[in-house]
Amino acid sequence: MLIIIVSCVPVSIAQEIPITVSGTLDQVIFDGKWSFITEWKATSLTVIDTGSPDPIYLRTAHEGNFVYVMIDATEDHHITKNSDNAIICFDPKNDKEKNPDENTYCFMTILNGRSFTYQGGSPFAINGNFKEIPNPENFIGIGSVSDTNDRYTTSPHASYEFKIPTEVIGRSDAYGFYVAVFDAHSNKVYSWPKISNVNNLLHVPSPSTWGSIVSPDKSLPEFPWPVLALVSSLAIITFMTRRSAIFHR
Numbered sequence: 001m002l003i004i005i006v007s008c009v010p011v012s013i014a015q016e017i018p019i020t021v022s023g024t025l026d027q028v029i030f031d032g033k034w035s036f037i038t039e040w041k042a043t044s045l046t047v048i049d050t051g052s053p054d055p056i057y058l059r060t061a062h063e064g065n066f067v068y069v070m071i072d073a074t075e076d077h078h079i080t081k082n083s084d085n086a087i088i089c090f091d092p093k094n095d096k097e098k099n100p101d102e103n104t105y106c107f108m109t110i111l112n113g114r115s116f117t118y119q120g121g122s123p124f125a126i127n128g129n130f131k132e133i134p135n136p137e138n139f140i141g142i143g144s145v146s147d148t149n150d151r152y153t154t155s156p157h158a159s160y161e162f163k164i165p166t167e168v169i170g171r172s173d174a175y176g177f178y179v180a181v182f183d184a185h186s187n188k189v190y191s192w193p194k195i196s197n198v199n200n201l202l203h204v205p206s207p208s209t210w211g212s213i214v215s216p217d218k219s220l221p222e223f224p225w226p227v228l229a230l231v232s233s234l235a236i237i238t239f240m241t242r243r244s245a246i247f248h249r
Contacts, residue, residue, distance in 0.1 A: 015192075015211035017177070018060075019067070019213050021219040025043075028163075032142040032143045033144045033159045033161070040061075045059055048191075062166070071160040073158045074157050075183070076181070078186070081111050084185075090105055096176065099120070107139070109143045111144065115139075130204070138165050141163075143160040176211075177213035178191065178192070191205075
C-alpha cells in the first residue's frame with residue numbers, strides 16, 4: 001500500500017488555471033498518450049515550467065459527468081516504467097484547509113503500472129490524513145510512453161491520462177487543485193502550483209497551498225439532462241398557469 005504524507009509548505013501567490021467544457025472527449029482513447037494529433041486539442045492548456053527547455057503540458061476539460069486531465073511530461077525523456085508517476089488532487093470546497101477532509105481526493109497512476117485513489121479525512125496524521133480506497137467505478141488513470149502522435153514533440157517521453165467521475169469529487173466551478181509528476185531518473189518532482197521542498201510525490205502538500213482550477217463560464221457544474229428537463233417543465237407549467245389565470249380574471 002502506498003502512503004501519502006501531507007507536507008505543509010507555504011505558497012506565496014494564489015494561482016488559478018481554467019477548465020473548459022469540451023464536446024470531443026468521448027473520442028479520447030485512454031492509452032496514456034496522444035492517440036491522434038487532435039485528441040486533447042479541445043481542452044484548456046497550462047504550461048508547467050520545469051527549469052529546462054522541455055515543460056510539462058497540462059490539458060484540462062470537463063464533459064458530462066467527468067473531469068478529464070492529460071499530463072504531457074515532455075521533460076521526462078528517461079523512461080522508468082513502474083517508477084515514473086503522476087498524481088492529481090481535487091478539493092471541491094476549495095477552502096484551503098490545512099488538512100484534507102473526506103471531500104478531498106487524490107488520484108495517482110504509475111507509468112505502465114497500477115492506479116490508486118486516496119481520500120482525505122483519515123484520523124492518522126502519519127498518512128497525511130489520506131487513506132487508500134478502491135478505485136471508483138468509471139475512473140481511469142493510465143501512464144504510458146508518447147509516440148509520433150504527440151502534439152509537442154516526437155521524442156519519446158512519459159505522459160498520463162485521467163478520467164475522474166464528478167460523482168466522486170463533486171461538481172464545483174472552483175476546485176482546489178494540485179498536480180505533480182515524478183521523474184524517477186532525476187528523482188525530481190514537478191508540480192503545479194510550484195511548491196518548494198516537495199521531493200517525493202507521496203508528500204502531497206497541504207490543501208492550503210494548492211492552486212485552483214476554475215470554470216470561468218460556470219459551465220461546471222453542469223446540470224444533468226433529467227434536471228434540465230424537470231426545470232424546463234416546471235418553467236413551462238408555471239408560465240401556462242399564470243397565463244391561464246390572467247385570461248380568467
